[in-house]
Amino acid sequence: MKYCLVAVYLFIHFYSTKALPTSPFLCYFASLEDCIRSYWSVGYKYTSIVTFLATYDGIQISLRQLKYLINVKYNLRRRRSQSTAHEIRRALCYELNGPGCLLGYRAMTRCLRTRYNLRVSRDTVMRLLKEIDPARVAQRRARRQRRIYRCPGPNATWHIDGYDKLTRFGFGISGCIDGYSRRIIFLQVSYSNHDPSLIAGYFMNSVEQLGGCPRTVLTDCGTENVIIAALQHVFHDNIANNQQTYGHRYVASTSNQRIESWWSTFRKSRSEWWLDLFTDLAVSGALCDGNITHVYCLRYCFMEILQKELNFVASCWNEHVIRASNMSECPSGIPDEMFFLPENSGTSFLFVFAQFVRCFLCSICEH
Numbered sequence: 001m002k003y004c005l006v007a008v009y010l011f012i013h014f015y016s017t018k019a020l021p022t023s024p025f026l027c028y029f030a031s032l033e034d035c036i037r038s039y040w041s042v043g044y045k046y047t048s049i050v051t052f053l054a055t056y057d058g059i060q061i062s063l064r065q066l067k068y069l070i071n072v073k074y075n076l077r078r079r080r081s082q083s084t085a086h087e088i089r090r091a092l093c094y095e096l097n098g099p100g101c102l103l104g105y106r107a108m109t110r111c112l113r114t115r116y117n118l119r120v121s122r123d124t125v126m127r128l129l130k131e132i133d134p135a136r137v138a139q140r141r142a143r144r145q146r147r148i149y150r151c152p153g154p155n156a157t158w159h160i161d162g163y164d165k166l167t168r169f170g171f172g173i174s175g176c177i178d179g180y181s182r183r184i185i186f187l188q189v190s191y192s193n194h195d196p197s198l199i200a201g202y203f204m205n206s207v208e209q210l211g212g213c214p215r216t217v218l219t220d221c222g223t224e225n226v227i228i229a230a231l232q233h234v235f236h237d238n239i240a241n242n243q244q245t246y247g248h249r250y251v252a253s254t255s256n257q258r259i260e261s262w263w264s265t266f267r268k269s270r271s272e273w274w275l276d277l278f279t280d281l282a283v284s285g286a287l288c289d290g291n292i293t294h295v296y297c298l299r300y301c302f303m304e305i306l307q308k309e310l311n312f313v314a315s316c317w318n319e320h321v322i323r324a325s326n327m328s329e330c331p332s333g334i335p336d337e338m339f340f341l342p343e344n345s346g347t348s349f350l351f352v353f354a355q356f357v358r359c360f361l362c363s364i365c366e367h
Contacts, residue, residue, distance in 0.1 A: 032059065036069060040076050041114070042319045048337055048344070056340070083118040091116045092128055099273035099309070104140055105129050107269060110316055140268070149257065150329050151179040153347035154339045158185060158214040159259035160203070162193035162224065165271060169278045169287075170295035171306060173271075174199055176206065178214075179258050180330050180347075181338035182322060184314040189306045191299065193224065200227035213247070215350050221250045270313055274306070 029035040035057055039049045050066055053059040061069075070076045082088070091112055095101070100111060105126040112118045112125065130137050151157055157179035162172060172193030176185040186202045193199070207213045213235045219225035229248040236247035253260055267275075278298070281287035288294050317335065324332040331338060331345045342348050 029057075033069075033074060035059070036066070037074065037076070040070060042334075042336075043321075044334070044337065046070075048341060051341055051344075082120055082124065087116075088112065088118055088120050088124065089128060089132075091118060092125070092132065096133055099270045101133065101136060102269045102272055104269075107316065107320065110320055114316065114319075115312070148329060149179070153345075153350045154178055154180045154183075154342050155210075155212070155214045156180055156350045157216045157218060157258075159256050160199070160217060160219045160225065160228065161253075161256055161259040161263070162199075162222070163263050163266070163271070164193070165267065165275055166278070167193070168289050170289075170299045171303070173310070174202055175259060175262070175266075176203070177259050177262055178335075178339055181335045181342075182258070182262075182330070183318050183335035183339040184262075187310045187314045189303065189310055194222065196224050196227040199224050200231060203228050204231065212349075215247065217248045218251050218256050219248070220253055220256060225250075266313070270309065274309075 029038065035053065036049065039052055044052070046063055046066055050061060050063055053061055053066075092108070095103070095108065095111060100108065103111060105122060108129065109120060109122045109125045112120050155178065158176050159179055160174070160176045162174050164172070166173065170191065171189050172191065173187070173189045174193045175187045177183065178185060185206045188198075188202050190198055203217075213232065217228060217232050219228065229250075232247035278287065278289075282289055287298065319334060319336060321334055322332050333345070338345055
């Protein structure tokens with residue numbers, strides 16, 4: 001009963017927290033053309049687009065019809081003449097002057113295609129990066145060995161953790177990643193990543209958006225995760241066959257490797273630039289991180305910018321291609337596709353009692 005009271009309290013007071021912007025297949029489009037263009041721009045294959053249209057948009061269309069629409073009617077081409085060298089170089093230099101300087105050539109190629117709508121090949125980006133920023137290219141060659149990771153399917157395990165590198169400047173980042181597909185479930189910045197109500201708000205928005213909760217949530221032993229643990233207990237305590245499961249485990253950081261590993265990637269590709277910027281402000285004397293007024297001003301100036309940056313990072317990550325690895329038994333591919341189309345990987349959704357979760361959300365909203 002006490003867990004239900006905690007969940008009710010959470011929803012009444014903190015459910016207004018904004019969730020991560022949705023993926024293309026969770027959006028509503030004005031026309032079939034807009035829908036197809038959205039899927040095509042991400043880089044999905046023809047067969048995946050057909051499945052997405054049927055599963056998430058209720059549009060039944062054959063593979064032949066889709067190819068006709070894309071190639072003939074809409075005249076969409078992946079392989080065509082590239083953008084001018086001047087446009088590519090200008091966009092690349094602009095990115096290298098910001099946090100984009102930490103991206104590799106694959107991530108930079110996707111960034112140029114999605115953010116600047118440029119037609120550019122990976123080889124061109126790789127050549128230009130070696131020419132413009134050879135020092136950074138050499139730094140990205142080092143790799144580490146990771147132990148083999150096992151997960152049966154999407155939503156079997158969600159890994160939740162906070163990123164503390166920017167907390168001294170007043171920015172607490174919280175993230176959640178699916179262990180199987182490596183899809184970012186949420187990535188949010190706020191005044192703190194140690195407030196249990198905020199973290200639970202992010203979690204419940206994701207649960208409501210996806211229509212179910214994961215089988216297991218792994219977190220560290222911090223007090224910011226107590227409400228999530230209670231909510232998982234509520235969900236798993238209402239199993240139809242009365243089989244009692246908890247649905248949450250406190251683990252050490254070394255056992256929460258999916259999100260910990262992603263934080264390493266996040267720092268190398270994005271956050272290090274912001275860390276250097278704020279540190280330079282502090283060293284120059286323009287910022288005193290011990291002055292609460294300075295911290296509030298910094299939040300006012302950069303909070304919204306950082307959240308937009310995180311949204312872009314999450315979208316790019318969820319739409320990029322993960323290569324096969326000998327250190328993991330999980331499949332390779334696009335995180336969004338592996339998460340929402342698990343049958344393509346030979347598995348299925350492992351949500352726990354999506355119907356109960358919907359009923360629970362409706363009952364809370366009514367009160």
